[in-house]
Amino acid sequence: MLRASTTRHVSRSASRPIQRVTSRLLAAQAIRPSTRAAFLTTNHVRYASQLAHHKIPAIKNEQVKDFSANDQKDWDLLRASISKFTDETLNVPLVINGQKIYRSETKSQINPAKHSQNLANVSQASREDIQAAIQAAKSAKAKWASTPWTDRAAIFLKAADLISTKYRYDMLAATMLGQGKNVYQAEIDAVAELIDFFKFNAKYAEELYASQPIETAPGVWNRAEYRPLEGFVYAVTPFNFTAIAANLVGAPALMGNTVVWKPSATAALSNYLLLTILEEAGLPAGVINFIPGDPVEVTELVVNDEEFSALHFTGSTDVFKSLYAKISNNVAADKYRDFPRIVGETGGKNFHLVHSSASLDHAVLSSLRGAFEYQGQKCSATSRLYVAESVWPEFKEKFTAHISQIQIGNTVAPESLNAFMGPVIHEQSFDKLASALEQAKSDPELTIVSGGSHDKTNGFYIQPTLIQTTNPKHEYLTKEFFGPILTTYVYPDAEYENVVESIDKATKYGLTGSVFARDRDAIRTAEEKLRYAAGNFYINDKSTGAVVGQQWFGGARASGTNDKAGSGNILSRFVSVRNIKENFYELTDFKYPSNYH
């Protein structure tokens, strides 16, 4: 266990012999008393020594394992991990100041693919627990903030390594079971993207710390110091990506902040596993405090604390707006010492625009993946599709032929481990989606081209559905469903520019979007006119699947603060820069040359 205190923080008793030696040395050298006092003081200071300018090891994106039919060893290891989580119901505790706390008040985390199966009893934080978590974050702060960044980075790099090796199959199993993913979706999330976040953030931290003022006058040394924020950070994390939860807590912690973490109730199992891996990698007690509980109550107590200094949120737009409003009201009421940083990535209504010149097979397959992988439960999922009239008949024929081949099932059951789609996350989401499908059947402006059925007998299953609308402003083209429902509008070829404009104006969101075309003018028009319609704009690629370090992720408008997860920018939101100017030049006169005329 790499405890931050072992080598760098000299305890009072340990420092005494050093102090005696130093006193004798100073007396012998007859150093002036004031200088001597200063020298002695430094020996008492708990400071972080960093005796070299370190660079982290070379990094590259984590390789996604195929889990093809030939990879029997991987499948066997995965099955063994699935059994670990299904043979008994696990108890997930709160973790406050490194202590695991089990409460009698628990909430079940069920398997959405088989809702009779209770995976975990998740302890729920009481008001006292929430206060204790806030206090733990405050108490751990000074030591963690003065821990050299290389030690902080080493902990996250080691956790990445543990996930790539020892815990790979456990992370997959916990995410597949609890969040309803198939193995490929779990690999790209709970393994690859998560590891990438930890590794690339370490690299970005190295670059940020190295970034210093570029101009210095003679006799002066200007330095920038990247202080962690003065209070603590509140991370509120979504169900749909274990990796996103990891980044929401990991990015601020890496920069020396301590964190109060409210996980999603439907991702508690994988999120708790992640925390235990971080602990094994050496994360000191109190740096990340894990408190599943009632989101409104937890938030109320956390954001009312004077030392609350940042919100790191991913989830729906409405929840983010309500948190933003609470924090703003508190700022107006003078509740805080600082202006809290607010970082939030939220909803989307992401588009595919198919021009008549597009490679149709590619556009069809990309739309199927974009709309239906992980049951459309990605913020980046394709949920509105605009297709040129001249190619629509062929597009439709190909799309419906493929959609009927999509296998849906319990992606953790032996007979359907290879299914392309699993369940949606919970009953509330299922009911919302099922009701949207029923409503579509009686709406004169909507036609169900394919799909439309739903079944929650055993798990929360929604059939992948393509709906066509005759109204380019229809609600189904503007509202986020967060499920496998794709709405299409077929536009006259000559109206391409108008449809581009309507894509821009139709929704309040601005997350992801794609144009499919071979015609360069069509691509240029879309790129220009859709500048603010998507923070991630794809040309001839699907709207999902951004990779850390390659496609910096996030959108503006109602999709969030666009601080770009997977880039170095996000780290700058969790530091407060101090500029230090050291002057080597001593004044000899107070007058300016112009005063001597």
Ligand SMILES: NC(=O)c1ccc[n+]([C@@H]2O[C@H](COP(=O)([O-])OP(=O)(O)OC[C@H]3O[C@@H](n4cnc5c(N)ncnc54)[C@H](O)[C@@H]3O)[C@@H](O)[C@H]2O)c1
């Ligand atoms: N833009 C992105 O990067 C991104 C990534 C993933 C998901 N998302 C968005 O997240 C949403 C789906 O995730 P979700 O269902 O977990 O979102 P959600 O908004 O329901 O929940 C997110 C988190 O907020 C908490 N929460 C819910 N209500 C709250 C309240 N009143 N006060 C305080 N906290 C509250 C939840 O417990 C959870 O931890 C979609 O809208 C999706 O687009 C966005």
Ligand SMILES: N[C@@H](CCC=O)C(=O)O
């Ligand atoms: N990196 C993912 C983020 C998904 C969010 O829910 C993507 O780009 O699809």
